[in-house]
Amino acid sequence: MAISLDVLASFAPFNTLSHEYLVQVAEKANLREVSKGTIIFKRGRPFPEKVYLVGGTVDLIDSSFQVSTINPASESRRSPLNITQPTQVSAVAKSDVTLLAVDSDFIDLVLAWSESSDEDVDTSGVSLHDDNDWMSSLLQSPLFSRLPPANIRQLFIRFSGHKVQADEVVIKQGERGDYFYVLESGSAMVMDTAGKILAALRPGNYFGEEALVGDTTRNATVKMITPGKIMRLKKEDFRELLQEPILKFVTADDLKNRAPELPAYQILDVRLPLERRMQSVPDSRNIPLNQLRNQLKNLDDAVTYVVTDDSGRRSDVAVHLLTQAGFDSCVLRNAAQYYGGI
Template sequence: MSHPLSPEQLRSLTPLNVLSELQWRELRPQLVPQLLLAGQRLFALGEQTALTYYLLSGELLLRDGQGAELVLQAGSPESCHPLSPTLPRLHEAVALSDISVLALDSATFNRLLTWRLSYQDLLLELQDTGEDVEWLEALLANPLFNKVPPGNVRSMFQRMQSLSVQADQRIISQGELGDCCYFLKSGRAEVMRDEGSAQQVLAELEVGACFGEEALLADRPRNASVTMLEDGVVLRLDRDDFLALLKAPVVHEVSLGEGARLLGEGAQWLDVRQQEEYERAHALQALNMPLHLLRLKARLLDPQRTYLCYCDSGKRSASAVFLLSELGFSAYALRDGVDALPAVQRDGLLCETGSGYLARSGGRTERSG
């Protein structure tokens, strides 16, 4: 078998059947059954591989550490649950016949399951009011909502204003003051920035995207314009509601001491100031990625690493943390920025000639002296 399982097949597997079809689509590359021949071992006693297994066909032997054996037949009630889910494994699993199994990355599966269970009541409640639940799932699949309590999300939907918009309509304009942010409910939009006499296309937004939030986080004028590419609907959230319901749970701040502890665990400083500011003085081994380029250059970051963002006042770094959270990164902001540090700590953090890294075009970084 080389094709992903169908929804009908997935609905018999617990708790995989709790997930929505949208979430199944995210798992689609992993939903292809794997074949084992009779006598092959699926996993060993004590193994710690972070995979969740389901038996789809054939017979499987489970043997625990005391030698007790259990034969599982595909299609039985027991086979509809994960096989020996505890890590390290409490059983050895050996195929008694040719079998097929489903193997899912446990971290991804548990993330989707936790999300679904956390938001299930909210989705059902909104569905009862006639809301498009698939759109809501697309919005809430944004990684930043992993940090937002469901109660905040419910309040956010209650306070949003729905606006019908047309193709070529400009939603926000570069240079204007920001008093709200938007979520794209339907349609597509384009983000553009004026660069002198030229215009640079920064991104194309699809359903579920949040935009206009950077001006609220940094308390600065809009740094780009957003124009609809086709007719659609946007939801408007006022500044105060955004700061209370979204920024507060998403943007995590740390002291310099807490930052030092995270550095010891493998984190890296991320300087989100302009390159000219960075070159005057920066933290040792810091990577410079100016805030206005962060969305474009975030692909240069290591998704397995934690980033400690800093700037002068803390406002740009708060924007950076919010953006990185949207993209699925782990990030913290230095509380109130380097200007709030005592002189001795500031001088200890920033050095004029310390080595660091610059994010360059073409998908590369280079050392700075």
């Protein structure tokens, strides 16, 4: 059942959104009919959606069994029934009711997009700021700050701009990667195959590099939320100008002869635990590649991370992720030769 934009805009915080963002929320919103006596949600439990009362009457019961009755005439019905997370009240349908439900994470993302991007994009999705804004964002990132100036000049020459529309899929999970992308204007979301939103993208954010570094298929889908403009770079140019200059290699001898005044190093093995069960470089730390992104916050930025090359392309992807996050990292060549010790 579809909901009208006027009804949607009667609720907070949707009343603060522009038309284009209201349309996006309306597409994600669900209207539900609930029978009298139904427990809508229970106190103290997490609930993934924000729920609003459209029609009927609902009782909200707190921990002291105090009851607040909400109906369409109540001023408080403009806010979600479950304001807090986890909920501090239980909600029971006192009559047959109609509810509006929207995923909480999606609401957070839409608010972030609208508050950070509305002034940056006109109705055609073209940036109203200087064209160099997206370039400045890139140059401030740890990944691009390590590039030689000549490479940076060539990168910006070889980027090509393309307008995109709301709901347009820029990259699709499972497809081969041909381009590296930067969002110049507009807003987008990163989703998995189930449609779960993994991240929000705003002007200056880049994406699509992991499939190029590892020569693998796309590991997520990127879909535009608003009209905008993307800058894209061919795979060959990405590898020549961005990947190869950043990818550094060391040998076991380099590590043995490492000057004492240089930062300490940690050897990382990004294979699965089963793969390294039989043999591995001594004193190496195992963080499988599929867990590395979540572990970045726990790493020490004063340490140089040396990734063993026995995981093939995964090693290159790991170094890219580490460098992108601002860590000093490199690849240990011929790691299998050092299973006996370094």
